[in-house]
Amino acid sequence: MKYIFIILFFTISISSFCQNSRSEIIEYVSLNQIKGDKLVRTDSVTLQINERMGDHDTEILIPYSKGDKVSIGEAWIEDLQGNIIRKLKGKEIKDRSSISDISLYEDDFVKSFELKHNIYPYRIVYSFKIIYSKFINISVLNYIKAKQAVRNGKLIVEAPLNQPIKFKQKNVNEPQIDTLSDIVRYQWNYRYTPSLEEINASLNTSTAPFIYTTPLFFKFGVEGSKESWESFGNWIFRLNKNKDELPLSEQQKINSLTSNANTDQEKAKILYQYLQDYTRYINVSINLGGLQTYPANYVCSNRYGDCKALTNYMQAILKHVGIKSYYTLINAGDNIIDTDIDFPSQIFNHVILTIPFENDTTYLECTSKNTPFGYIGTFTQGRKALLVDENNSHIVNTPCLTPQDVLCTRNLYVDLNTSMMKLVATERGEKYEQTSYLATEVNKNVVDKYIRNNILSGSYDLLDFTFEKENRDSAKISLSVNCKIHNLYKMYGENLIISPFTINMPSYESPEKRTSEVQLDYPEYYKDRIEYTLPDNNVFQKPKDIAIDSDFGKYSLKFEIKDNKLIVNKTILIYSGRYTTTQYPDFYKFIMSIKNNEIKSYFLELL
């Protein structure tokens, strides 16, 4: 019951996120003091709930990890005159594990409490203190995509003179810096007003406050420095050193697998496929687990691991056959967040492996069970990464996906007489990643829904479908579907009107409303060929062709009538790119012209 409720609650809060004024932070003061090898953070908060919907924001969550000490100070509800209405009781504070969806276990926890009142507006005032037993950053304050306004935010960092820190900020003024006897005190003031979430909004040009403070020298497992990428990479190297030992049985297995391979490329590919076939992704993160890898023999005995463990293991088995490879940190995700190369720091959330074959640097995604050797997906393409080497760590660029890499084609054979349709769709890029996951990972029931939502919309009976994958070296997957379409066409006197097979474009905001810049990290490319077998042997006049060519991409729709068939050839290409709000009206016009042409029925006239 409780689970059901939590999920429900979550959905409500998401759908009403845009209610930015339902609650707001009146004041948020965060004091962060470095005291020896510990970091002491003391936060005092005044949160105002403006309306009934704002009650969804009254649950206060304080995350921490095992080893940290948390104490929650007094907390109460007050009205706008400052009259205290109710105080929080100690027994109302709850404590539970906080394990992310991708993990089996993490030693992270959260303390939580809730204070509600029913006369609006009211304020929740609370404070808490956390003593971190280890830390790699001091405070990273990032309001990009945040939903709550902050009227008066203050971030204070106090560091002893002999423990220098470095910092950067965006959309926030330079800090006030005071030196008090033996400590340096930095203070930033900021405020924030949330804006509506927009489609493909660039995070890099967001106007939300961002402050990053980090020690120049630190100890997290082992001592390290963030003076340069070289020194930071060296720290990662030492943290993960000597974790590449393989049990004898594993060594023999590796030897026998690679005994017939001639080149290093062949060997690496065999071993990568061995990794894919025999291991799975399970994340167990304890102690230094966020940054330190499990040893290779952990993967040998369990046949599972997280990105770090699997990458480290892959590196170890490559090393065993004499192939040099590099552990490579990257910030994976949908949106590329530009790396500030002048500010070495821990900004990564994922690890891949780089093999510097001559003239052919290869990147391996070690958590994927089904993508080909060397495939760089949408989550890691086209961005900077930190290649870790003992004394020569440096920033590298992963390759960008080209239009050919993401081309999705559909061949449709539609018989208007029988309403039967055969579809052969070949997916690449993001859709390939999703579809090949579906083809192997998910129950067949789910696939039905996926096809309806992502590949073929409209009203039809799905009769059968099959996935076809040429071989494991090609980054594409095909799907054949047979279905019976409802309401495919209608004759109106001498006009035949046929429903199109629309490719859906996102509903971008109109230019008057749009506030953020557009960032498209990789292109989109679609080609459809639709063959309609027409009723009877009438001769029809075909619709007009359409061709649009712009700075943002291309669209073309061509019709041909041949042997009682209407053949439609469609191409949509949307380039990757970043567009300012000045360019946005033209971009919007381009997308809308595709969108409008895509939903239009085809009109054929009887001659």
Next chain:
Amino acid sequence: MKTPFTIILFFLISICGYSQAAYTYDAGKITQNEMSMTEFDKDKDAEAVVLYNFGDYYFQGEESRGFILHMKRRTKIKILKQAGVKYADFEIPYYIGDSGWETIDNIEGITYNWENGQLTKTILENKAIFEEKVNDNVRVKKIALSNVREGSIIELSYTISTPYFFNMRKWMFQEKIPVIYSKLTYKAIPYYEYTYIMKGASKLDESKSEILSDDIRFGQLLYREVKFDFGMKNIPAFKDEEFITSEQDYMISLNFQLSKLIYPGGGGREIMTTWPAMSEDFLKSDDFGKYIRNSEKEAKKILPTLNLTNKDAKDQVETITQYVKSKYNWNGIYGKYANVSLSEFMKQQTGNVGNINLFLIGLLNAAKIEAYPVVLSTRKNGAISKGHPFQQFFNYVIALVKIEDNTYFIDATEPLLYYSNLPERCMNVEGLVVKPKVEEWTIVRQRNISVTQKDLHLKLLPEENKIEVNAQFIGSGLSAYNFRTIHVGKDENLSKYLKDKNNIEVKNDLKIGEVDKLNRPFSFTFSFDTSLENTSDKLFVSPFCNLSISDNPFKQTSRSTLIDLVYIRGDIYKSTIDIPDGYEVEYSPESYISEDELVKINYSLVKDKSRISIDASYYLKKSVYNPDDYIKLKMSFADIIKRFSEMIVLVKKKTES
């Protein structure tokens, strides 16, 4: 002649550790067939198959703690596809309460693989078992077996021990993957009597009992156990279907309810009761009946402030319900009992369902309105079994109000719903009306249907290839609630909704009708442009601008369970099209009416020289349909979609000579 053959056979077995049978139910053993199977012949899509699932429930006396209930489970699963690997991850919740803790012991896991012509076994290590703290009372053991991949066989066993006899775990015969054999053995002792409630199936393949002959001594007690075996074979995978109340109602399981305590010295205490006696208990309880009566006392202070004197009974009910809704917040927690005391509830102005609705009943009673509590089990919680009067099945309470001959169901937890409208969670379920000494059941249904009406006025501008549309949407009943939850005080939320759902770019003129009156339909008007499809001399007009229903909600090819649509619903579409000068109608759809016991469809078109008016609507006549009606419903919807999306063709008038 016989000897060498035996030797060879023996040799094979000892090398492989294999049995030659299709399946083996022995712990720590597998068969050749289990290892080599690549699909399950009875369900070729199955990503994994449960080879067996054995349970052993028994009581054991402990010196310090008395009797403890032990529930041992042992299961073996063959992973057939990559998608089945997730069945090697287990989560076992257990409870830590004030009067003792549950434990999970003897967790043993084995993964079997066939590698290089050899059988390998990987044993689950203790350090790979983790414990998640869900809250102060609930922990979850989390286990991911090692070395699992397509083709692996996994085996897991563990024992849950509990001092909470109410908490005897139900036995799930059915799972989301096929099960070849599932069997539960339960050894009863003479002191605790349970009632068994079967769900999802009417009978078991195997069901027997015997009295065991060993005498067992525990302290002063001397007793014999009675052994029950419950078994099922070849249970198909449970497939999700849309429009059902709760999986719990359909998945085959055996539930246990502690029904009686029998004291060794003679006598006993009934836990299973009768429905009238249960009602009595509710009315006596501090957190139910007494809470209502206390609320009645508080009402003396509250009611005078609500100006009830000149109102009729129905208006009084509305006023009181609105008062509770606006002043008290639901904390999201269900429950038939009040969670906190009345004074605490009134101070915090927040409470669970019991707090809010029992308080409401108290206020209504104080205003001399006939109101009773109805306890029920929400849709997701599963249906009530009438043969088994157990309080535990109920998880919710609402008010039943009688005004003259009319009955109203009221739930004051959702502020955006009109006072007499129920949230979906308590609709189409059976509830027990709590009255002294009688057993009275009621089916909680919503009278109001949920209707969305879309009125459109189309102005065609052939020269500009566009249509200017003025639109009004009106939501009634649940549809009004849905619009209100989208709107929540901000017009741009509706514009965004129209853009996302219908690709409509609203001109900045969206206006809301009466928002504050929850009893009124929710209406709003707006205008937008859409493109006009045309050829040289013809205009093709979709009268409803693609806003009529376009997606058939019924997608399955067959149906086995009741189709529960929650409430009666329908859509109304109206369109007025001004015919531009110089054009006349070449084609317009015929009017049409169809009505059967399932659906009513109406499409009526009127035209003259200057305009065309269309009224189209459909109503689903019931909120719950039989599985047999599925295909008919699906066809009706295909018909509705087709008819309502038909175009009108206008043609340029031939210049009269």
